Amino acid sequence: MSINTRLAATIGGVILVAALISILFVNARxxxxxxxxxxxxxxxxxxxxxxxxxxxxxxxxxxxxxFAAANAPELGEQFDxxxxxxxxxVREMEEYFKGLHDIPYYYKEAAINARHPANEADALERDFxxxxxxxxGVHSLSEIRIFDGEPYFTVLQRGEAMEATCLRCHSEPxxxxxxxxxxxxxxxxxxxxxxxxxxxxxxxxxxxxxxxSVNHLTLQLAIAFGTVLVGLFCVTVFLNxxxxxxxxGYLRDKAQAIATDPAHLGEQITxxxxxxxVDLANTFNSMSKALQIERNELEDRVRRRTMELETSNxxxxxxxxxxxxxxxxxxxxNQQLQRSNxxxxxxxxxxxxxxxxxxxxxxTSTQLLSEDIKLFTEHETAHLAAxxxxxxxxxxxLLEDLMQWARMEQGNLEFVxxxxxxxxxxxxxxxxxxxxxxxxxxSITIDIPHNMTAxxxxxxxxxxIRNLLFNAVKFTPRGGEVLVTARQEGDVIQMAVKDSGIGxxxxxxxxxxxxxxxxxxxxxxxxxxxxxGLVICKQFIEKHGGRIWVExxxxxxxxxxxxxxxxxxxxx
Numbered sequence: 001m002s003i004n005t006r007l008a009a010t011i012g013g014v015i016l017v018a019a020l021i022s023i024l025f026v027n028a029r030x031x032x033x034x035x036x037x038x039x040x041x042x043x044x045x046x047x048x049x050x051x052x053x054x055x056x057x058x059x060x061x062x063x064x065x066x067f068a069a070a071n072a073p074e075l076g077e078q079f080d081x082x083x084x085x086x087x088x089x090v091r092e093m094e095e096y097f098k099g100l101h102d103i104p105y106y107y108k109e110a111a112i113n114a115r116h117p118a119n120e121a122d123a124l125e126r127d128f129x130x131x132x133x134x135x136x137g138v139h140s141l142s143e144i145r146i147f148d149g150e151p152y153f154t155v156l157q158r159g160e161a162m163e164a165t166c167l168r169c170h171s172e173p174x175x176x177x178x179x180x181x182x183x184x185x186x187x188x189x190x191x192x193x194x195x196x197x198x199x200x201x202x203x204x205x206x207x208x209x210x211x212x213s214v215n216h217l218t219l220q221l222a223i224a225f226g227t228v229l230v231g232l233f234c235v236t237v238f239l240n241x242x243x244x245x246x247x248x249g250y251l252r253d254k255a256q257a258i259a260t261d262p263a264h265l266g267e268q269i270t271x272x273x274x275x276x277x278v279d280l281a282n283t284f285n286s287m288s289k290a291l292q293i294e295r296n297e298l299e300d301r302v303r304r305r306t307m308e309l310e311t312s313n314x315x316x317x318x319x320x321x322x323x324x325x326x327x328x329x330x331x332x333x334n335q336q337l338q339r340s341n342x343x344x345x346x347x348x349x350x351x352x353x354x355x356x357x358x359x360x361x362x363x364t365s366t367q368l369l370s371e372d373i374k375l376f377t378e379h380e381t382a383h384l385a386a387x388x389x390x391x392x393x394x395x396x397x398l399l400e401d402l403m404q405w406a407r408m409e410q411g412n413l414e415f416v417x418x419x420x421x422x423x424x425x426x427x428x429x430x431x432x433x434x435x436x437x438x439x440x441x442x443s444i445t446i447d448i449p450h451n452m453t454a455x456x457x458x459x460x461x462x463x464x465i466r467n468l469l470f471n472a473v474k475f476t477p478r479g480g481e482v483l484v485t486a487r488q489e490g491d492v493i494q495m496a497v498k499d500s501g502i503g504x505x506x507x508x509x510x511x512x513x514x515x516x517x518x519x520x521x522x523x524x525x526x527x528x529x530x531x532x533g534l535v536i537c538k539q540f541i542e543k544h545g546g547r548i549w550v551e552x553x554x555x556x557x558x559x560x561x562x563x564x565x566x567x568x569x570x571x572x
Contacts, residue, residue: 011236015229023225027218034210038153039142042203045107046157049090049201053160056086084169084177086160087111087199091118106152106204109159114199115184125202128156132197144207151211152204159199162192170198247272251284258288266292362388362395415543417455422486422493422564423448425458429465430484433473440478440525444469448486454493454564460540461564467533468497468560474523475558476501492546493566498559504552512550513538537562 064083081088087109094107110121112129121129124145131138141156162170170192173181192198250269257264266289271281365384376384426446437444454461465484472482480500487494502524504512512534541548541562552558 007240012233015233019222019225019229023218023222026221027214030214030217031211034207034214035144035153038205038207038210039155041105042142042153042155042205045105045203046155046201049107049109052090052093053086056089057160057163057166061086081183087119088116091116104206104209106202108202109199110202111159111189111199113188115189119199121200121202124154125156125200129159129197129200132158132200145204147204151207153207155201155203155205157201157203158197159201160197162194162196162198164194167192167194243273244277247277247281251280254284254288258291262295265295362392413460415457415460417457417544417565419453420456420458420461421450422452422454422495423450425462426465426484426486429462429469432466433469436470437473437482440473440476440480442473442476442478442480442482444473444482444484446484448484448495452486452488452493454566456544456564457540460543464537464540464562465495465497467537471533471560472497472499472501472558474527475499475521477524488566489563491566492563494561494563496559496561498557500557503554503556503558504550505554509550509552513548 060083083089090109108125109119110125110129111119112121112126114120128138128141139158141154143154144151145154146152160166167175169176169180170189173186173190176190189198250272254264254267254269258267268285268288269281271278365388423446426448430444430446433444469482469484476482476499482500483496483498485496485498508521514535538548541564544564546563546565548560548562550558550560
């Protein structure tokens with residue numbers, strides 16, 4: 001947020017708070033004045049009504065009683081509230097007054113057990129009268145109370161105390177003037193005692209109208225005051241912008257121009273009005289000129305130093321390039337040597353282990369035949385011939401795997417993908433493994449749709465299926481089953497070779513596709529293997545962009561899955 005905005009917001013906030021405080025203060029003072037007027041009005045009403053009571057009690061009633069006693073005794077014996085009851089007189093005067101003036105105030109001379117219902121004290125007034133008789137120090141009570149949801153200034157004032165002249169009507173019913181008991185009954189307002197406070201003057205001046213008027217006036221004042229303050233705020237903002245922030249903005253633009261484009265270094269600005277801004281502008285001009293001089297000198301130094309560094313860097317880059325080339329050549333040679341040593345170690349290990357057994361069998365059989373073939377029966381000769389054939393076949397399979405693996409490692413295998421029928425290819429692979437399966441009475445079933453094709457190198461996938469079939473037969477007991485399936489899964493073909501053999505434990509599953517003579521396992525009838533078959537299968541499948549995995553459990557058979565691309569246009 002800019003300083004201009006913050007200053008304007010601060011000034012506006014201060015003015016707003018000051019206006020709000022002023023308006024609230026004026027409103028409070030006007031309400032205090034309205035309350036003071038209500039107090040004065042209540043006092044006037046109270047004084048006027050007490051004057052009537054005083055006149056009745058001290059002048060009118062004594063005079064009339066004396067006159068009646070001397071001239072008309074029967075007049076004093078007959079009750080007449082018109083001149084005997086000051087409360088009656090005040091109530092009648094109040095009714096006349098309200099008929100002449102529509103002033104909404106409440107006045108009542110409240111009494112407990114009053115003779116007239118209009119004078120009967122409510123709960124608040126009854127409580128005050130009881131306090132007056134209990135505590136001589138209590139004379140009045142004034143406060144603001146809410147009646148029917150509106151505020152009233154309420155005054156409760158000590159009323160009449162029973163005097164001797166009043167006891168004739170308020171002591172006992174039998175002493176009362178004629179007509180009083182008939183008018184009011186024998187229960188209400190009797191049994192009074194001299195000095196007893198029998199009434200309280202209750203006045204309630206409504207404040208709602210006064211408060212409404214005050215609030216209306218306050219609103220008008222707030223609107224007027226707000227208009228003046230808004231005008232003052234606008235003038236202040238305008239002057240601040242014109243005299244302070246516009247010159248500062250000009251200085252900022254020049255500084256930003258120098259910061260973004262050094263070509264502006266050395267430019268001067270015209271000092272604005274105002275001593276402080278003139279000093280700031282002169283300081284800026286001096287700084288701009290000094291920066292221009294310093295920049296020119298720095299550019300010269302940098303130019304000379306850059307030429308020196310470029311010469312040194314060129315020489316260093318040349319030396320580093322020659323060194324990197326030499327290091328890269330050494331690294332490549334080391335990698336080739338390491339791979340060659342590893343390949344050599346694996347080949348020597350496999351040849352030494354896997355050629356020894358079949359060759360030993362060949363040597364033993366041929367030695368027996370060469371010493372004296374006539375010693376053998378025809379059956380023994382046929383058995384030796386079968387052993388020679390088995391040994392020769394194992395050696396041949398080993399040599400084929402070794403040759404394929406070697407060509408694959410050297411990158412000499414031809415890779416040509418064509419759209420090929422998978423059912424036909426699986427049946428070709430089946431022919432290679434059928435003889436071995438028949439020897440163990442194992443059935444091999446091909447469940448592949450006749451029209452299913454895949455984009456494959458046919459010899460490679462034939463090798464994969466053949467190796468998987470040989471492995472399935474190798475680890476399946478006599479009378480077992482092998483199932484070859486293929487299903488389309490989205491954009492790929494998923495093939496599977498499933499057997500009912502002995503299964504594979506979890507430890508061996510993780511090392512199936514790694515060359516190691518330790519992982520090789522004999523078949524159900526002691527068949528041996530080179531350990532290269534699954535390694536070749538994995539590399540051939542990955543060559544096609546697919547993947548191969550095994551699901552198996554000990555004693556529950558094994559399923560080998562692999563994926564191939566769907567059939568399409570031939571690729572070379």
